[in-house]
Amino acid sequence: MKKEKLLAVLRLQATNNVGDILAKKLIATVGDVEQIFKERPATLQKINGIGSLITTNLFDKKNQILAEEELAYIEKNNTQYSYFLEDKYPSNLSQCIDAPILLFNDGNVALSDKVISIVGTRNISSYGRDFCNNLVADLAEYNPIIVSGFAYGIDICAHKAAIKNNLQTIAVLAHGFDQVYPKTHKKYIHQINEKGGFLTEFWHNENPLRENFLKRNRIVAGISKATIIIESANKGGSLVTADIANSYNRDVFSVPGRTTDVYSKGCNNLIKNNQAHLLTSAEDIVKMLNWDISTKTAAPKQETLFIELDETEQKIYDYLQENGKQLLDVIALNCHLPTYKLASILVQMELKGIVKPLPGKMFEV
CATH class of the missing domain: 1.10.10.10 (Winged helix-like DNA-binding domain superfamily/Winged helix DNA-binding domain)
Structure with missing residues (x-):
């Protein structure tokens, strides 16, 4: 991407009250992200959902300054990124209407068609840890990419299990690359970068704010073919991730537990309410995602249609x-x-x- 276009994307990201859905609407309507800042405010206000407040924010000079500072950081540190309209943008994520318009990455991220997310409570039990380790080990022969959120508990357990089984793992962060959260996980950065890498939508100096974790969850759900919940209480970020995955029409799997266990109640309810498939072993995932079909018969290519299309x-x-x-x-x-x-x-x-x-x-x- 040329420098001017990246600057326009960053400027759009910096604009208050303009989220990813509205940003994409602006880009789709105007035709190009650079053109947004060349249009007259009166012209932009004709777009449904764009009022005087949005146009005032779009042309706020502070955004230009902030975007230039972030661009300087990107160029200085050779930060890798992907724009939502580029081929290198994660294909699964590109299908999600609220996916970030710009995604930063670090390490050796190389996505395939077998991407699964594993999330769950930070208060991991020995049952949850053993299930996670065994699940990843049993899936290793299919060479999936394991995605999680780099947090305590199930998240870091999934990353470590992937590394142990020589699988690529991707950590999706709720902050910028200049931060490490939790700090005790700094020791895993090198290993994850070697076996996969990190993704974030946040600028380099963004702190791990509470609301950022909820935004992070949509990337965890959207980048994957399926989301697996291992241990969750009645409320928690992993249940939010499951809801988002369901809204994206992705498969959700939940590991059952004893009805008396606090950190199995969320998983049990997902299954009871038909919001997740019951997961008892790796075989459930393999069959549901058709990984057991080693050589799929290619779908017949339709050479011509009886009805002509323009x-x-x-x-x-x-x-x-x-x-x-x-x-x-x-x-x-x-x-x-x-x-x-x-x-x-x-x-x-x-x-x-x-x-x-x-x-x-x-x-x-």
């Missing part, structure tokens, strides 16, 4: 064919189309019998 319709069709059912806004972002225009095209494709609308503004081939 270039834009073909692009939408190909995207849905590859990624399955998707939200309207996600299709718009990945096909680089304004939402209003995409909605019209999808109606025409529906009439042709090419796509099918689903509840919640979702579509599939």
Whole structure:
């Protein structure tokens, strides 16, 4: 990415009251992130959801200064990053409407199609520790990537188990790369960087604030094919991660425990309420995610359709064919189309019998 574009992305990130969903809407509507700051405020205010407060914040000179400072840090430290519209951005995460527009990474992160997240209580028991260690060891032959949040308890246990079994592991942080939290985990940084690495959406000097951990959880859930909960009380960050994973239509697995154990109540409730698959062994994951099929029969390639599609319709069709059912806004972002225009095209494709609308503004081939 050229310097000017990265600066515009950082400037957008620094803008108060502009989250990732609104930022993507601005980019999709205007056409390019740099163009946002070349438009007149009156023009931007015509976009649904953009008012005078947002435009005032967008052109606040403080944001320009902050963005320039962060850009200088990135260039000085050769910080690696991926933009949500680039191919190197994690593909699973790109399907999530609220995924960060910019993601920083450190280490040797190389994502594959077998990515799972393992999360749970910080108050890990011997039962939880043994289950986590055994699960990762039993999954090792399938070479999955183990994602977690670098916290106490289940998180660090999952990272260590991955390292022990020579698997790639990725720690998603709730702060910038200039911080280490918890500080006692500093000793694991080198090992994780060698066997995977770190991801964060936060700028280098961002502290581990309470709200950052909740934001971090959506990356943990979104980057993975499945999320595994090992031990959780009735409330906690791991249950939030499970909720987010469910909202992304990802598989969620939960390890059952005794009804009298405080840190099994959350897991048991997930299973009882049909919010998670019952997980008793690695075999449950292997079967549910089809890892036991060593050589999948390639789906027959459809060379031609009886109904002719124009270039834009073909692009939408190909995207849905590859990624399955998707939200309207996600299709718009990945096909680089304004939402209003995409909605019209999808109606025409529906009439042709090419796509099918689903509840919640979702579509599939």
